[in-house]
């Protein structure tokens with residue numbers, strides 16, 4: 001009589017295989033992290049840290065005015081952060097440079113990273129950032145103050161019904177041990 | 184032959200010695216462990232249900248009456264976590280423990296000792312989770328999906344939740360390894376894969392899904408933990424990480440997870456419907472293939488939970504169409520169940536009522552799922568009560584109703600006693616009525632824009648919320664009736680006949696006495 005339900009050896013072998021498979025899947029979860037990073041880099045999704053280049057056929061839409069508001073926040077670190085100019089009126093396609101100022105109010109050296117956020121959210125697609133302090137971390141000595149520029153162009157492809165946009169930056173402290181921001 | 188007996192007796196001997204509480208702590212018997220899983224999950228169901236009553240009490244009227252917003256958020260978070268990981272999943276594992284060996288003619292689970300461990304991890308995890316209400320800062324409050332940054336910022340409660348998820352994950356993985364090995368290696372002679380009862384098939388596929396995605400969940404909560412305490416920045420934007428990546432990894436687990444909670448209920452319904460239609464299951468092999476395709480597809484649709492998180496249009500289109508594709512094999516199943524009933528000599532005992540209720544309401548949940556999958560509509564309804572309605576139709580009237588169907592169907596086999604049929608029918612009709620009262624109106628609330636996970640709401644939503652809360656209280660009370668029916672069945676139910684359901688054809692009914700003896704199939708049956 002064929003007794004298939006009686007082989008402890010086969011069971012243990014199966015257990016081992018499934019256990020190894022479990023470990024592989026655990027590692028796979030971690031492997032998703034570099035995978036997504038690479039994926040976003042290759043496809044150009046989520047490009048926060050690299051400057052854009054202005055295309056040759058960039059043009060200025062002189063007919064149209066856009067109000068741009070600048071917002072600056074420091075979250076959880078003893079810095080003052082403001083933009084030296086709270087708003088601007090520009091034509092789509094016209095490059096503009098805005099200055100920001102950060103001050104470290106504490107007695108220790110602190111590294112911070114600015115993270116941008118836009119309103120409307122899809123502004124990101126039409127915003128070409130040529131230069132930004134947010135491309136790298138900023139390290140401030142105790143009581144140090146620094147002025148930094150952002151240079152950008154808003155592409156005339158921005159939908160016509162939009163006439164006010166907001167560009168906001170928030171500085172976060174770089175956690176200890178994180179020295180280089182990943183690209 | 185000798186080998187079988189030697190092996191089987193190996194773990195029986197210690198079953199006989201301890202008595203009282205030690206019997207339960209040390210048991211390696213699949214029936215004991217199945218029973219413990221079922222009671223545990225029912226207890227968790229009551230805890231999660233109590234939290235739900237709290238949520239619905241707060242939402243009974245606009246304004247804040249009972250739960251401060253912080254506590255409200257803890258209630259919704261733990262309600263979700265407890266129902267998913269504490270109630271529904273362990274309940275299905277309980278059914279697998281009882282039924283898989285009985286239905287394939289095996290003497291026990293493959294790894295009886297590990298089976299005991301996987302159960303006893305659960306109360307530990309549940310204690311951690313529930314006790315987190317009482318630590319400073321309270322329980323986790325960022326939703327059962329624990330997205331960062333809320334979950335990287337929360338207090339000790341979040342750490343307890345993370346440990347608890349680790350332990351629950353370990354338990355599920357051990358359980359699945361056991362189930363897979365039992366099904367693949369321990370079937371009775373003649374029980375080929377394509378002769379296995381549907382319940383066993385659905386569990387085999389579910390167990391594979393579990394070993395595929397539970398480790399990924401364990402990984403993602405570990406990343407949260409190291410982000411919180413050890414300076415990594417997986418999900419911390421300031422440190423170069425990405426909070427949206429959490430969502431991608433979480434839902435890589437999360438969507439298969441929803442099928443982990445529904446496939447075994449497909450299995451139960453596929454046993455109940457043929458029995459009470461007195462006809463074999465229509466389209467058995469297409470059922471097997473449909474289950475497998477659902478499982479495979481479920482791994483490539485995760486980002487439908489993230490349509491509003493920012494995604495290129497091609498991505499949205501891919502995930503939209505892939506999601507809709509799942510409706511095809513699901514439709515095959517619904518067709519087959521209906522075709523099984525077609526011209527059957529049907530009778531409507533409680534298990535059958537719950538199974539038919541399942542089909543009706545699960546289809547509604549499936550349709551609202553397809554509607555959610557349509558990107559422009561989802562952008563409107565995501566994070567509203569519409570999504571709440573959708574997944575309660577698939578989880579409560581889906582998974583839970585199937586669990587009820589299975590409990591009524593197999594309780595005579597487990598205990599040798601019959602439940603009270605009249606009360607069972609009351610349980611069904613009251614559940615049916617109150618369930619729809621609670622959740623149907625939530626579709627309207629969601630379409631009108633009422634957000635989920637918020638303790639207060641605009642006056643325009645007041646009437647539907649009051650209706651929904653009344654339904655919820657009714658549904659909650661009705662489940663105490665289920666508890667009463669089960670306890671009185673076990674204690675003093677009428678003696679069950681050998682074959683309470685004349686249409687049943689699976690091994691546990693045809694080859695074993697009622698109630699099933701403590702040790703069954705020590706000598707495997709021959710399946711023709």
Ligand code: HEM
Pocket residue numbers: 328441442444445487488506507509510513548549550551552553554555556557561564565566570573574577578581582
């Ligand atoms: C035809 C089948 C199904 C389709 C097309 C479908 C589709 C969807 C979609 C698109 C969402 C995301 C909605 C949003 O967040 O805006 C969703 C959410 C959800 N679905 Fe389904 N679904 C289906 C079946 C199921 C099943 C069988 C279950 C569980 C048994 C389930 C449980 C859930 C849960 C729990 C959520 C909400 C998760 C959360 O955000 O907390 N779904 N479903």
Ligand SMILES: [Cu+2]
Pocket residue numbers: 437438441484485487488
């Ligand atoms: Cu999903």
